[in-house]
Amino acid sequence: MTSKRMLVILPTWVGDCVMATPVLRALRSAFPDAHILAGVGGGIDTLLAGSEWCNAVLRVRFKGTLGPFTDASLLRACRADTIVLLPNSFRTALGVRFAGATRRIGYARDGRGILLTHTIAPPTEKPFSAVDYYAQLVEKAFNITVSDRRVELIVTADETRKALSLLAGVSGAPLVLNPGANNPLKRWSAENFAKVARISMKQGQSVVVTGGPKERELVDAVVKLAPGAINLIERGVDLGGLKGVLARAACLLTNDTGPRHIAAALSTPVVTLFGPTDHRWTTLVHVQERLLLAEPFLTHDTFADQHPNACLMERIAVKDAVEAIRSIARTS
Structure with a gap:
């Protein structure tokens, strides 16, 4: 054809x-x-x-x-x-x-x-x-072969300019936190994201928090609990600007949602938190990613989607997220 x-x-x-x-x-x-x-x-x-x-x-x-x-x-x-x-x-x-x-x-x-x-x-x-x-x-x-299954995106010059404006005053490559997700059951708590932010900033890491237009309240909650973290929604982040920010990030900590895929497609290290959604639905290859599963011991023929009570997001420990970030983040 x-x-x-x-x-x-x-x-x-x-x-x-x-x-x-x-x-x-x-x-x-x-x-x-x-x-x-x-x-x-x-x-x-x-x-x-x-x-x-x-x-x-x-x-x-x-x-x-x-x-x-x-x-x-x-x-x-x-x-x-x-x-x-x-x-x-x-x-x-x-x-x-x-x-x-x-x-x-x-x-x-x-x-x-x-x-x-x-x-x-x-x-x-x-x-x-x-x-x-x-x-x-x-x-x-x-009748073709899709042999290269890497996800990939390009950051334009305009998106880079947006990112530089959004990150004005931010020291070095930031840790980006993305606490939102379309399904509330897929969200790690704002309190846990804030704990990671506080620990990271104490270690000298700059932190920015992002989200979609409908996630302002959630992002505000994280920033309120982590003084010093930058609220990108307040700075007018849009999808193009987010691409530019993620391309410059040290690491992204995120729930299983869109920014995860954007960061992975830009070769940015990602730590992704999975609860009652099976990670195998969205497997990404040849990316710098650490997966933290709420229930990592399900059998191969069992889906996380089928066991929401066993796969609550809050079962993921803050210390595990901090360690995963430390192990994968790139240095400035």
């Missing part, structure tokens, strides 16, 4: 979008002369800034009652002959159905096979890494 104009619809979550970067890199390698567009949700298109794998980034939504039909007209204007759907949703497939592409490729699930021209059977193994999940789709669809 070949393509002259290809549109790749990416996942809407930050972490999942990052985990799709090996697919973009592989498609560019397989189709060096094709015009490749990346369709992303509004607000996270910044993730792909600086990338050479796609010719352009297209903002899509597929939300609301009319979303699939509204976006379909936008997609038709792209004149893509091939559309690859990485998300699993029926709604996304419905929007793509009316986009005019000759080939519409995606996993056959959620009853959407009738909307696609080329369906791939999803893997049955569980847990199955999202990186491998996306890679397997394009491998089977295009």
